[in-house]
Amino acid sequence: MADNHKRVVLVGAGNVATHLGMALQKAGYEIVQVFSRTEHSASALAGQLGTEYTVSMETLRPDADLYIVSVKDAVLQSLLPSIVKGREEALFVHTAGSMPMSVWKGIAIRYGVLYPMQTFSKQRPVDFGTVSFFVEANEPDDLETLKQMASSLGAKVYEASSEQRMSLHVAAVFACNFANHMYALSAKLLDKYGMPFEAMLPLIEETADKVHLLSPREAQTGPAIRRDGNVMDKHLDLLADEPILQDLYKKISKSIQEI
Amino acid sequence: MADNHKRVVLVGAGNVATHLGMALQKAGYEIVQVFSRTEHSASALAGQLGTEYTVSMETLRPDADLYIVSVKDAVLQSLLPSIVKGREEALFVHTAGSMPMSVWKGIAIRYGVLYPMQTFSKQRPVDFGTVSFFVEANEPDDLETLKQMASSLGAKVYEASSEQRMSLHVAAVFACNFANHMYALSAKLLDKYGMPFEAMLPLIEETADKVHLLSPREAQTGPAIRRDGNVMDKHLDLLADEPILQDLYKKISKSIQEI
Numbered sequence: 001m002a003d004n005h006k007r008v009v010l011v012g013a014g015n016v017a018t019h020l021g022m023a024l025q026k027a028g029y030e031i032v033q034v035f036s037r038t039e040h041s042a043s044a045l046a047g048q049l050g051t052e053y054t055v056s057m058e059t060l061r062p063d064a065d066l067y068i069v070s071v072k073d074a075v076l077q078s079l080l081p082s083i084v085k086g087r088e089e090a091l092f093v094h095t096a097g098s099m100p101m102s103v104w105k106g107i108a109i110r111y112g113v114l115y116p117m118q119t120f121s122k123q124r125p126v127d128f129g130t131v132s133f134f135v136e137a138n139e140p141d142d143l144e145t146l147k148q149m150a151s152s153l154g155a156k157v158y159e160a161s162s163e164q165r166m167s168l169h170v171a172a173v174f175a176c177n178f179a180n181h182m183y184a185l186s187a188k189l190l191d192k193y194g195m196p197f198e199a200m201l202p203l204i205e206e207t208a209d210k211v212h213l214l215s216p217r218e219a220q221t222g223p224a225i226r227r228d229g230n231v232m233d234k235h236l237d238l239l240a241d242e243p244i245l246q247d248l249y250k251k252i253s254k255s256i257q258e259i
Numbered sequence: 260m261a262d263n264h265k266r267v268v269l270v271g272a273g274n275v276a277t278h279l280g281m282a283l284q285k286a287g288y289e290i291v292q293v294f295s296r297t298e299h300s301a302s303a304l305a306g307q308l309g310t311e312y313t314v315s316m317e318t319l320r321p322d323a324d325l326y327i328v329s330v331k332d333a334v335l336q337s338l339l340p341s342i343v344k345g346r347e348e349a350l351f352v353h354t355a356g357s358m359p360m361s362v363w364k365g366i367a368i369r370y371g372v373l374y375p376m377q378t379f380s381k382q383r384p385v386d387f388g389t390v391s392f393f394v395e396a397n398e399p400d401d402l403e404t405l406k407q408m409a410s411s412l413g414a415k416v417y418e419a420s421s422e423q424r425m426s427l428h429v430a431a432v433f434a435c436n437f438a439n440h441m442y443a444l445s446a447k448l449l450d451k452y453g454m455p456f457e458a459m460l461p462l463i464e465e466t467a468d469k470v471h472l473l474s475p476r477e478a479q480t481g482p483a484i485r486r487d488g489n490v491m492d493k494h495l496d497l498l499a500d501e502p503i504l505q506d507l508y509k510k511i512s513k514s515i516q517e518i
Contacts, residue, residue, distance in 0.1 A: 015480075072485070072487065073487060073489050073490050074487065074489050098482075098490045098493050098494065117458065117459075117461075117462055118461065118462055118465060119462060119465055119466055119469070119478075119480045119481075120480070121469065121473065121477075121478065121480065123472075123473065124469065124472065124473070130461040130464070130465070131461055132458040132459075132461055132462070134458075156458070156461075158454075158458060160454065163452065164452050164453065164454055166493065166494075166497055167448055167449065167451065167452035167454065167497060168449070168452075168454055168458070169490075169494070170448055170494045170497050170498065170508075171444075171445040171446075171448040171449050171454075171459060172445070172459065172462055173481055173482065173483075173494060173508070174441045174442075174444045174445040174448070174504075174508075175441055175442050175445035175459050175462060175463050175466070176462045176463070176465075176466045176480070176481070177479070177480060177481030177482075177483065177484075177515070178441045178481075178507075178511050179438040179441040179442065179463070179466055179467075180466050180469075180470070180475055180478055180479055180480070181475070181479065181511055181514065181515050181518075182433045182434055182437045182438040182441065183433075183434050183438065183470050183475035183478075184474075184475035184476050184479065184515075184518055185430075185433045185514070185518070186430040186431070186433040186434035186475075187430075187474060187475050187476070188518065189426055189429055189430040189433070190426065190427070190430050192426065193422065193423050193426035193427075194423065195417075195419065195423055195426065195427055195430075197470075197474070197475075199376065199391040199393075199415070199417060199427070200376075200391075200430060200431065200434050201470070201471060202376075202377065202389040202390055202391055202415075203376055203377055203378060203391070203431055203434060203435045204434050204435070204438070204467050204470065205389070205467055206377060206378055206389070206435075207378055207434070207435045207438055207439050207467070208438075208463050208464055208466070208467035210378070210380065210383065210439075211439070211442050211456075211460070211463065212460060213382075213383065214380065214382065214383070215443075215446060215456070216439055216440070216442035216443035216445075216446050216456075217443050217446070218380075219378075219380065219439055219442075220436070220439055220440065220443065221274075221378045221379070221380065221435070221436060221439075222378075222432055222435070222436030222437075223357075223432065223436075224432075224436065225436075226331075228331065228332060228333065230332050230333050231332050231357045231428075234357050234425065235357065235425075235428070235429045235432060238425055238426060238429050239429065244513075244514050244517060245433075245514075247510065248437075248510060248511065248514060249429075249432070249433075251506065251507060251510055252437045252440055252507065254503075255440065255444070255503050255504075255507060256436070256440050256443075258503060259440075259443055259444070259447065
């Protein structure tokens with residue numbers, strides 16, 4: 001089945017397209033073109049992949065088996081008709097956690113979603129062997145193709161409906177983006193008092209490791225869960241000149257006590 | 260120097276006392292007694308260490324070189340005079356991040372703080388080789404003793420003033436307790452939509468690993484930092500029946516945009 005979809009066009013040249021494109025090429029897929037409206041991004045990724053690029057929909061290749069669309073959610077919908085037009089035989093997927101599969105409905109015939117749930121930074125290589133993929137397609141054969149594609153990268157593959165994928169995306173914002181922001185606030189405080197952020201790394205690692213064995217609720221420690229009002233008051237005092245941090249401290253502590 | 264402080268009494272039998280006591284014993288220190296007002300805790304830890312225990316200050320041993328006090332901040336201050344009385348020659352330390360060293364002033368002659376910054380759960384062994392210790396003492400010799408003690412556990416040791424330690428403690432609440440709560444909220448959402456929390460673990464790991472190479476600010480991803488209002492609105496919709504999560508989503512996103 002995967003053989004039918006070996007020729008791939010990447011629409012978008014951001015972090016997801018870059019890492020996915022590199023990994024697919026390594027797994028034997030042929031990336032035949034990169035599209036981005038930003039010439040710099042398009043040429044950079046095409047260069048890395050040794051393939052061609054375009055900045056215009058007019059010259060988007062019509063002869064690929066699979067079009068993978070990884071663009072900002074805000075522009076995704078408006079782009080879809082021009083991606084599909086004249087290429088109706090192909091399979092079209094987007095990679096957005098928070099976009100329903102139905103955005104393709106009435107536009108493409110064969111379509112789906114290939115959502116790699118990981119945090120991608122351009123500066124950092126991604127080991128797809130540790131990425132969870134969530135796939136969905138309107139045809140069973142194409143669902144199979146997407147599963148095989150993700151598996152060929154060594155990834156864990158799950159089927160997920162659009163609603164489940166949306167909940168995953170929100171859950172990922174909490175577990176990843178918001179957890180990282182907690183690190184950032186921690187770094188800001190340490191910097192203010194002349195302590196190195198490096199000293200915090202063992203704690204960050206242990207906190208992340210712990211939830212492999214205990215549920216996050218079981219793993220919860222700290223003054224809020226102990227209801228140690230004494231300590232919490234001192235912490236709020238220290239944050240007196242940081243109103244945003246102080247407010248977050250109160251709100252998150254309350255949520256810890258309520259969950 | 261460490262030789263002078265080989266006989267240790269643990270005052271308190273909670274998570275910190277348990278892990279620290281076990282590690283100190285392994286490193287060659289002699290734990291001569293465990294005190295806890297809760298007989299069950301005292302006997303459990305004394306049993307693990309093969310030493311004696313007491314639940315009464317009256318029978319606290321007078322002949323140790325070092326008394327390590329790991330009790331709840333709320334009871335610490337009231338306990339100190341009876342710990343020191345009749346044992347004025349010894350060195351006294353507490354392990355509380357948010358208690359200044361000055362709580363000992365006027366009570367003990369030789370005193371300090373030995374603060375292991377890690378999240379301790381009774382169910383989970385602690386590798387002290389990955390723990391940052393922050394030490395403080397009123398006498399240079401005793402500071403040296405505490406440094407050697409932490410080093411003998413394989414830990415990284417930093418000197419920190421009481422104010423720095425307090426800021427560390429608050430920073431640790433953000434990086435550890437609050438990050439873990441973000442995992443817990445994520446788990447709650449996944450459970451609600453019938454998805455396994457396990458699928459989130461690679462993302463949690465990668466997020467924690469990333470800040471070894473990038474600063475948390477550089478590592479920040481997600482809709483808030485991209486100012487992707489479309490996605491954020493959808494996420495807030497999904498959280499419509501979860502007012503606490505919805506409020507935290509807004510507040511943390513705002514903080515990400517402001518930092």
